[in-house]
Amino acid sequence: MEEEKWKAPPMGKVKTNWDIATDSKQNRLDFGVIIRDDRGRVLTALSKTLNSIQELVVGEAMGALAAVEFSRDSGFFDVILEGDSKQVVDAITNTGPSWSKYEHIAGDIQEVRKTFRTWEVRHVKRVANEAAHRLAKAAIREEGEGIWLEDTPNSILDVVTLGQSALFV
Secondary structure (H helix, E strand, O other): OOEOOOOOOOOOOEEEEEEEEEEOOOOEEEEEEEEEOOOOOEEEEEEEEEEOOOOHHHHHHHHHHHHHHHHHHOOOOEEEEEEOOHHHHHHHOOOOOOOHHHHHHHHHHHHHHOOOOEEEEEEEOHHHHHHHHHHHHHHHHHOOOEEEEOOOOHHHHHHHHHHHHHHOO
8 A cells, every 4th residue: 555645653663764866977876764653753864875776676675675774773673664666665575576686685675574573565655755765865965874863864854844743633
């Protein structure tokens, strides 16, 4: 089921959103990951550069792997993973075509998945994934990696604040 806008996860779970952005002039791909709790609060966020990615879907898959690893490494084990690449979400949930060209990424995601108590993967529209997309775009502008712990990056502050107020309307 596709979400029209970002919605908080159920109590006791976190929602991890990921997305990528590209800079074709520099042959760069950057990704953003944001983890929020059941009140919509940013628990942690990550933006990072991946260089020389030839296919966007491979970049999306690598972003998904980074998102599950970041969730695990941040100590979260009841996770809902959301991304706006239907092809990658379908491949992770085994409802899409084979990942034969990048099977190793899918295998790595499945290995990390085993560390979670509960796990769900959802495809969402871009509007529901705006914070992760902005983080990815910010990585392009800032040329590098950023990690935020219990802090909200300035590039997504308005999106996250709007999302929090919508939770309690």
